[in-house]
Amino acid sequence: MFDNVPGDYGFETDLLHWGAYIDPEKTRHPESMPIYLTTVFNAEDLDELVKIRETKSFNYNRTRNPNRSALNDIITKLENGQASLCTTSGMAAISTALLTELKSGDHILTDKTLYGEVFDLFNQILEKFGVSFTIVDITDMDEVRKNTRSNTRIIYTESASNPMTTVCDVEQIAAFAHERGIKVFVDNTFMTPYAFRPLDHGADVVINSLTKFCNGHCDVIAGSITGSADFIDKCLANQWVLGDGLDGMSAYLCQRGLRTLSLRMERAFSNAEKLATALQKNPHVSLVCHPSLPEHPNHEIAFRQFKGRYGAMLSFDIENGTVETLNKFLHALKFVHYAASLGGIRTTVSVPAHSSHRRVPKEMREACGITDSLIRVSVGCEDIQDLVNEFTQALEQAYC
Numbered sequence: 287m288f289d290n291v292p293g294d295y296g297f298e299t300d301l302l303h304w305g306a307y308i309d310p311e312k313t314r315h316p317e318s319m320p321i322y323l324t325t326v327f328n329a330e331d332l333d334e335l336v337k338i339r340e341t342k343s344f345n346y347n348r349t350r351n352p353n354r355s356a357l358n359d360i361i362t363k364l365e366n367g368q369a370s371l372c373t374t375s376g377m378a379a380i381s382t383a384l385l386t387e388l389k390s391g392d393h394i395l396t397d398k399t400l401y402g403e404v405f406d407l408f409n410q411i412l413e414k415f416g417v418s419f420t421i422v423d424i425t426d427m428d429e430v431r432k433n434t435r436s437n438t439r440i441i442y443t444e445s446a447s448n449p450m451t452t453v454c455d456v457e458q459i460a461a462f463a464h465e466r467g468i469k470v471f472v473d474n475t476f477m478t479p480y481a482f483r484p485l486d487h488g489a490d491v492v493i494n495s496l497t498k499f500c501n502g503h504c505d506v507i508a509g510s511i512t513g514s515a516d517f518i519d520k521c522l523a524n525q526w527v528l529g530d531g532l533d534g535m536s537a538y539l540c541q542r543g544l545r546t547l548s549l550r551m552e553r554a555f556s557n558a559e560k561l562a563t564a565l566q567k568n569p570h571v572s573l574v575c576h577p578s579l580p581e582h583p584n585h586e587i588a589f590r591q592f593k594g595r596y597g598a599m600l601s602f603d604i605e606n607g608t609v610e611t612l613n614k615f616l617h618a619l620k621f622v623h624y625a626a627s628l629g630g631i632r633t634t635v636s637v638p639a640h641s642s643h644r645r646v647p648k649e650m651r652e653a654c655g656i657t658d659s660l661i662r663v664s665v666g667c668e669d670i671q672d673l674v675n676e677f678t679q680a681l682e683q684a685y686c
């Protein structure tokens with residue numbers, strides 16, 4: 287099957303069939319996993335086709351791809367779940383997981399600081415199919431209790447929120463939810479499984495946007511769902527019809543990015559703590575949000591839950607931060623760039639009121655602390671003194 291096809295064929299047949307494969311027996315142990323850029327796998331005959339199905343082998347790329355399967359395995363191990371599913375984006379992971387769990391008439395309880403597009407998913411799609419939702423401050427158990435209904439099926443939250451880095455007590459929420467037969471879904475994008483494993487703290491399902499810290503190199507959009515084998519099987523059946531399985535190339539890149547997760551996160555966490563402390567001392571900075579700071583409202587729970595790690599995301603507000611001041615600040619940055627995404631090895635900044643939260647009404651934004659001048663920083667792995675100097679000099683120039 288893998289040989290060239292000698293014979294008296296026409297030019298076009300030879301053109302298509304020679305040199306298509308190297309015998310897999312001769313390439314059995316490459317140190318790095320090959321990238322499977324194939325839409326389909328051939329079967330010798332109908333008996334083999336049956337075997338492929340029975341052994342859950344590879345047949346068609348929408349259903350299974352070797353690189354995706356390898357990535358599923360790493361994520362499962364890292365998140366300490368039973369199984370995982372990798373998707374074409376973090377949003378695809380969220381929508382596939384929610385569509386799998388929910389039915390018409392169900393209710394979701396969620397947090398006011400949620401990642402913006404998840405609200406859009408609730409509003410644009412889930413409501414249309416009869417799923418309702420209530421937004422609360424998820425760090426306030428009284429609010430959670432008061433707003434739970436008999437039809438509440440999911441409590442949906444994040445391990446640290448964007449951009450105020452709010453941290454909720456997952457164990458407490460899971461204990462409350464499970465008494466009432468409610469499932470807990472946690473988006474772990476900000477903390478990553480290196481710092482936090484929501485399933486170990488009682489969550490039922492964990493979602494990651496692998497686009498961010500997990501891949502860490504700003505070259506792949508991808509997501510993952512991890513949970514019980516039973517739940518992931520159901521998600522997989524839905525992935526086949528929704529068509530959001532991650533492609534081989536992206537899965538390969540993501541697998542490669544993940545190998546250095548510990549090294550990158552250790553460095554970025556340490557940089558974030560030091561940068562947060564330096565910014566706090568800056569005369570132009572009015573507020574710094576990072577869970578490592580004792581003043582942070584969720585410092586205690588973050589300390590306990592994340593075992594002394596606080597993440598690489600921080601935000602800070604500046605005095606009299608007009609658009610002009612913000613622009614002067616952005617122009618004065620030399621190696622830190624503006625980016626609407628986060629989680630890369632290089633430090634980036636964004637202004638949530640002008641990007642991720644621009645469609646959230648101003649009053650709602652400000653109720654969460656997201657002023658027009660709040661600057662979000664995704665802290666990378668640069669030399670820490672260079673980073674502190676970079677922000678210090680840019681703030682000085684913004685006010686001169």
Ligand SMILES: *Cc1c(COP(=O)(O)O)cnc(C)c1O
Pocket residue numbers: 375376377378401444448473475476495496497498507508509
């Ligand atoms: C980016 C992000 C998402 C969405 O992920 P995509 O890969 O962009 O689809 C979901 N949740 C959080 C917390 C994110 O930061």
